[in-house]
Amino acid sequence: MKREADGDMGAPFKRSRRGDEEVRILIPSKVAGAIIGKGGQNITKLRSQYKASITVPDCPGPERMLTLSSDLDTVCNIVSDVVPNLEENGGRINGDELDLRMMIHQSQAGCV
Template sequence: MSDVEKTSAEDREKKRSLPNDDSDEHDSDSGDRRHKRVAVNDSRSSSPQRPQHRRRNSDDASRPKGEGAEGDMPPTTALRSIVSTKDAGIIIGKAGKNVSEIREQSGAKVTISEMVPNAVERILTVSGPLDTVAKAYSLVAQKVIAEHIDPDAAPENESTAIRLLVGHHRMGSVIGKGGSKIKEIQEASGARLVASEEILSGSTERTITITGVPDAIHIAVYHVGA
């Protein structure tokens, strides 16, 4: 074998024994790709949490404002008045007929206190939204008037009196400065209003007497309640 042939054979042998750079680069790229795939998988694994958060916000936004809130309901007002035992019987009616009609036609709750031996008066309590309370008092007036007039007469054209009970500390807001408020109520309703000066015995309340036809009593009671 010549010297040239020996040299060529040795060179080939050396090349075979050297590390394969292409192989190393391939392995390095494969490792990088594997690393990148893990990062993608981690990102995907966290993605379901985002729509979950968005759904909660969407639910909150679609919920009607004020749903179930007590502010949506009209406030309840309770107005009490003094009635004679005779008028109490008229308001109740036979087998409760009159009071049932007043409740149905007004939408208010109407109750009368139990009869006390030797007492000449009872307490009528009407409660509900203010417009229903005022309506109930006008119906009470009609029932009482109808009992005292001729059957041919029209109760709506006759006058009667309702004696409302008002807390002493609240009477000022009904009367107004120099009687200005009570005058406004009289002008608006056509009824006559008189506030008692003295507190009732054993009580913290005073009375305000409203005199007029049922429609006038309706308007006056509404303004007093307001």
């Protein structure tokens, strides 16, 4: 029987086999459709353009998890492409600021 690590909360952080980084960003559910695109057009384009794993699972709550998995430079480029889409489609709070929440593993928290 496997014992849990001290302070283990939630799903474990997973790294892909190629040494890629995984970045998770909470996005408003109302903006997720613009990122996915009609029939998945936008997300398919991002996946093929960057050759990265990009997912936005369906969720009944007010926010959804955008998961990006690739090398760090590619993940940064994808975020640079996605942020304007968030700004245009209602991701702003109070009309001025963009609220971007990233979920990071505790092992990477010191890097931030």
